[in-house]
Amino acid sequence: MGLCVYGFRSEEVGIKAIVIGGLVGVLASGCLAATEEAWTMFRGPRGDGSVVDRDLPLTWSETNNVRWKTAIPDSGWSTPVVTEGRIWLTSAARDGHLFSAYCVEAETGRILHALPLFRCDAPEPLGNAVNGYASPSPAIESGRVYVNFGSYGTACLNAASGEVLWKREDLACRHYRGPGASVMFYRNLLVLTFDGVDQQYVIALDTRTGKTVWRTDRAIEWKDLGADGKPKREGDFRKGFATPIVIEVDGCQQMISPASTALFAYAPEDGRELWRVTHASHTPTVSPIYADGLVVAVTGIGVPEMIGVRPDGRGDVTASHIVWRIGGKDIPLTASPVAYDGLGYMVSDYGALTCFEIASGKTVWRQMVGGNYQASLLRSGDRIYCFGVSGKTTVLRAGRRTFEMLADNRLKTGFMASPAVVANDLILRTKTHLYRISEK
Numbered sequence: 001m002g003l004c005v006y007g008f009r010s011e012e013v014g015i016k017a018i019v020i021g022g023l024v025g026v027l028a029s030g031c032l033a034a035t036e037e038a039w040t041m042f043r044g045p046r047g048d049g050s051v052v053d054r055d056l057p058l059t060w061s062e063t064n065n066v067r068w069k070t071a072i073p074d075s076g077w078s079t080p081v082v083t084e085g086r087i088w089l090t091s092a093a094r095d096g097h098l099f100s101a102y103c104v105e106a107e108t109g110r111i112l113h114a115l116p117l118f119r120c121d122a123p124e125p126l127g128n129a130v131n132g133y134a135s136p137s138p139a140i141e142s143g144r145v146y147v148n149f150g151s152y153g154t155a156c157l158n159a160a161s162g163e164v165l166w167k168r169e170d171l172a173c174r175h176y177r178g179p180g181a182s183v184m185f186y187r188n189l190l191v192l193t194f195d196g197v198d199q200q201y202v203i204a205l206d207t208r209t210g211k212t213v214w215r216t217d218r219a220i221e222w223k224d225l226g227a228d229g230k231p232k233r234e235g236d237f238r239k240g241f242a243t244p245i246v247i248e249v250d251g252c253q254q255m256i257s258p259a260s261t262a263l264f265a266y267a268p269e270d271g272r273e274l275w276r277v278t279h280a281s282h283t284p285t286v287s288p289i290y291a292d293g294l295v296v297a298v299t300g301i302g303v304p305e306m307i308g309v310r311p312d313g314r315g316d317v318t319a320s321h322i323v324w325r326i327g328g329k330d331i332p333l334t335a336s337p338v339a340y341d342g343l344g345y346m347v348s349d350y351g352a353l354t355c356f357e358i359a360s361g362k363t364v365w366r367q368m369v370g371g372n373y374q375a376s377l378l379r380s381g382d383r384i385y386c387f388g389v390s391g392k393t394t395v396l397r398a399g400r401r402t403f404e405m406l407a408d409n410r411l412k413t414g415f416m417a418s419p420a421v422v423a424n425d426l427i428l429r430t431k432t433h434l435y436r437i438s439e440k
Contacts, residue, residue: 037052038081038082038083038084038140038141039080039081039082039083039140039420039421039422039427040081040083040139040140040141040185041081041137041138041139041140041182041183041184041185042079042137042139042182042183042184042243042287042418043079043243043287043336043376043418044420044421047184047243047245047246047287048245048289048290048291048338048339049289049336049338049376049377049378049379049418050338050339050340050378050379050380051378051379051380051381051421054380054381054421054423054424055424056380056383056385056421056424056425056426057424057425057426057437057438057439058383058395058406058407058439059407059409059439060393060409060411060426060437061409061410061411062410062411062412065437065438065439065440066435066436066437066438067109067425067436067437067438068108068109068435068436069109069433069434069435069436070104070109070110070111070433070434070435071432071433072089072091072102072429072432072433072434073091073100073102073114074091074092074093074094074098074100074134075091075092075093075094075132075133075134075431076089076090076091076092076132076133076134076135076417076429077131077132077134077135077374077416077417078090078091078134078135078136078137078138078182078417078429079137079182079417079418079419079420079429080104080137080417080420080427080429080434081137081138081139081140081145081420082106082140082420082421082422082427083140083141083142083159084142084159085105085106085107086103086104086105086106086112086159086160087103087104087105087106087420087422087427087434088101088102088103088104088138088140088145088147088157088159089101089102089104089138089417089429089434090102090134090136090137090138090147090148090149091134092132092133092134092149093133094132094133095123096120096123096124096125096126096133096152096178097119097120097121097123098116098118098119099116099117099118099119099120099133099134099149099152099153100114100115100116100117101113101115101117101138101145101147101155101157101162102114102115103115103145103159103162104434106422106427106436109434109436112162113162115157115162117147117149117153117155117164117167118149118152118153118155118169120152123152124174124175124176124178126177126178127176127177128177130334130374131177131178131180131241132178132416133149133152133178133179134149135178135179135180135241136148136149136150136179136180136181136182136183137182137183137243137417137418138182138183139182139183139184139185139190140159141185141207142159143158143159143160144156144157144158144159144165144207145157145159146183146190146207148179148182148183148192149179150171150173150175150178150179150180150181150194151171151172151173151174151175151179151194151196152169152179153167153168153169154167154168154169154171154183154190154192154205154210155167155168156190156207156210165210166209166210167210168205168210171192171194171203172194172198172199173194173195173196173198173199173201174196174197174198174199175196175197175239176196176197176235176236176239177236177239179241180240180241180242180285181193181194181195181240181241181242181243181244182243184243184244184245184246184255185207186204186246186253186255186268186269187268187269188206188207188208189204189205189206189207189213189268189269190204190205190206190207191203191204191205191244191255191268192204192205193240193242193243193244193257195218195238195239195240195241195259195260196238196239197235197236197238197239199217200217200218200220200238200240200259200260201215201216201217201218202215202216202218202244202255202257202266202271203215203216204268204271214270214271215271216266216271216272216273218259218262218264219273219276220238220259220260220261220262222238222261236282236283236301237260237282237283238260238282239260239282239283240258240259240260240282240283240284240285240300241283241284241285242257242258242259242284242285242286242287242288243287244256244257244258244287244288245287245288245289245290246268247290247295247311249311249312250312252267253267253268253269254266254267254268254274254311255267255268256288256290256295256297256311258284258286258287258288258297258298258299258300259284260281260282260283260284260300261278261279261280261281261282262276262277262278262279263276263277263279263288263295263297263299263307263309264276265295265311274314275311275313275314275315275316275317275321276315276316276317276318277307277309277316277317277318277321277322278316278318279299279300279303279305279307279318280299280302280303281299281300281301281302281303281304281305282300282301282302283300283301283302284297284298284299284300285298285300285333285334286298286332286333286334286335286336286337287336287376288336289336289337289338289339289344290311291339291344291358292339292342292358292359293310294308294309294310294311294323294358294359295308295309295310295311296308296309296337296339296344296358297309298331298332298333300333301333303327304327304331304333305325305326305327305331306325306326306327306331306346306361307322307324307325307326308322308323308324308325308358308359308360308361309321309322309323310323323359323360323361324360324361324362325361326356326361326363329348329350329352330346330348330352330354330366331346331348332346332347332348332349332373333348333349334349334373334374335347335348335349335373335374335375335376335377335386336376336377336418337376337377338377338378338379338384339358339379340379340382340384340398341382341398342357342358342359343355343356343357343358343364343398343400344356344357344358345377345379345384345398346377347369347373347377347386348373349372349373349374350372350373351368351369351370351371351372351373351388352366352367352368352369353366353367353368353369353386353394353396353403354366354367355398355399355400355403364400365400365401365402365403367403369386369394369405370388370392371388371389371390371392372388372389372390373386373387373388373389374389374415374416375387375388375415375416375417375418375419376418378418378419378421379398380421382397382398382399383395383396383397383398383406384396384397384398385419387415387418387419387428388414388415389414389415389416390414391410391411391412391413391414391415391430392408392409392410392414393407393408393409393410393411393415394407394408395407395408395409411428411430411435412430412432413430413431413432413433414430414431415428415429415430415431416431417429417430422436424438424439425437425438426438
């Protein structure tokens with residue numbers, strides 16, 4: 001992955017990219033060098049929102065440091081993915097009847113492919129404005145891109161031509177408020193998470209064929225059942241939107257997967273449950289991180305907590321392996337945190353930014369940065385980027401002493417999607433457009 005391959009030709013659909021400042025020429029940062037990482041999935045190649053050895057832009061606006069700006073039809077909160085000079089992202093009609101994938105040329109912002117992939121005559125209403133029908137982020141590798149709309153469909157596409165290589169439309173789940181968890185790579189497996197009202201499971205597909213390799217149903221003892229065995233409460237109490245991560249512990253791989261009322265660790269090669277932590281929360285959305293030997297996860301809503309867990313146990317480790325737990329109104333319910341140099345950084349949905357110690361969970365400092373936040377944080381070196389729903393991006397310097405703001409940037413429409421990176425540039429998806437932010 002990450003090779004710079006150009007020369008593909010495809011008809012341009014009738015949607016124009018807006019080029020600002022005459023920057024569409026061949027620039028030094030324009031081609032993905034073979035040594036640079038691709039942005040392969042939600043939160044990047046490591047799944048933790050971190051960037052290594054990049055010099056990302058610090059300041060921008062609608063008229064400054066915008067290399068190109070392209071309108072994306074319909075609606076989607078999914079993160080773009082990037083490799084080999086192409087950006088892929090998903091979108092869906094606001095009424096949930098049509099689900100599409102878009103391919104954008106990274107150099108120019110030109111839309112190369114607009115591909116309707118799935119249709120649904122009777123989608124379940126979302127019931128709120130926080131989620132959408134195209135929230136799960138795709139994943140990409142050299143030659144192939146994988147798009148997922150939850151139970152509405154999953155497809156593998158040729159990343160150059162857009163040809164459909166395989167499709168799955170048989171993965172059932174009643175999402176109730178739309179799908180949320182993004183796809184994740186593990187070797188030759190594509191891992192999907194289905195935490196719905198009716199059933200909750202994790203499934204791995206062969207990336208070449210789309211066939212099921214393993215499926216693991218969540219082993220949860222629900223406590224809301226009536227005498228007839230049916231749930232007393234309909235709705236959100238069994239659902240989840242969080243994307244898992246894969247970590248290495250003592251030479252072995254673990255997939256950390258949040259669910260309603262429990263945090264699970266599975267063996268990613270076959271789906272075996274390794275350990276679990278139980279809790280009283282539901283509907284988790286925040287993706288966990290792994291730093292300094294601890295899994296840091298948010299339990300969900302209801303009784304929101306952030307917990308630090310040692311991942312070296314087996315079975316139910318609730319009483320033995322939770323190193324710390326913190327609660328309160330500053331716990332993020334949507335935006336995933338980042339870690340750097342022994343410290344974690346999280347932003348709540350209403351704009352409380354907190355720096356905390358990974359080892360202890362102890363708050364180091366807290367700062368109100370204003371606005372609401374749904375997109376996950378991004379770290380590049382000692383810079384932390386926070387992307388707000390209103391279009392505001394706060395950039396701060398990581399550090400223990402105090403909050404140090406480096407920049408306050410604004411775009412016209414706000415962020416629900418998390419950021420991506422190509423070369424030294426930011427790929428930002430707002431509610432209406434895709435931007436390439438590039439310092440001159």
